[in-house]
Amino acid sequence: MLVDKLINLKTATNIVNDNKNSSFGYAIKSAKGQVITCNQMFLECTGVASLKELQGLSDQDIELWKDDVYDYAIGEKISIDSKSYYLSTESLANQTSIEPITILTEKIPFYDEDDKNYILVRIKILENNDLTKCRIYTLNDAPIVEFKYYFETLKFTAKEYRILKYLIEHNLEYNQIAKLMNYTPSSIKACISKMYDNLNIYSKDYRKLNFLRSLLKYMFLPELNKEISKIIRF
Incomplete structure (x- = not known):
């Protein structure tokens, strides 16, 4: 940024x-x-x-x-x-x-x-007052969710997007997400760490799950999530 x-x-x-x-x-x-x-x-x-x-x-x-x-x-x-x-x-x-x-x-x-x-x-x-736009595409046979958010372009893999959804819609913690997705807790933490990097959050004071959860809830519109969920099945 x-x-x-x-x-x-x-x-x-x-x-x-x-x-x-x-x-x-x-x-x-x-x-x-x-x-x-x-x-x-x-x-x-x-x-x-x-x-x-x-x-x-x-x-x-x-x-x-x-x-x-x-x-x-x-x-x-x-x-x-x-x-x-x-x-x-x-x-x-x-x-x-x-x-x-x-x-x-x-x-x-x-x-x-x-x-x-x-x-x-x-x-x-702004065209039609749209602040947030998204598109779905495939890269190396893996679905990618790309958000045009304000001045930035944010990209998430399907795995990262599922974690994002569990964080903001269900308020789950590391261990709960890991169990639900059949991954190790360390794997989930690594994905979340990548999300921080993707969002340009590098300060230790802000690389905290509650802060990330609040930020993601603010950023992503519920109706937008529903549209993407039709493509990325849980």
């Missing part, structure tokens, strides 16, 4: 440059909300002709956004003032549509080596 990768302004700039042609919008802003740099998608969302013209502008200076600047910029202000990560859906005026579009916006504050505060912004235009 980007939160783990941000170290300084140079690192943030490399992230933007590496995603110059991404379908997600990327931008770096100063603590005052002024654009320092961005990729092509973010530029297109602003309606400004060039990066040179956009540099130094804040949201209230952008013609397309200024009438709704409070709705769009409030998360940015929260993130900068509290110096904390912000993720939310917002409405954004768009030059190609009459009605505002819904975007998923991620705002990550960070410090440079000179202790100046900056913010990395990433936006994703």
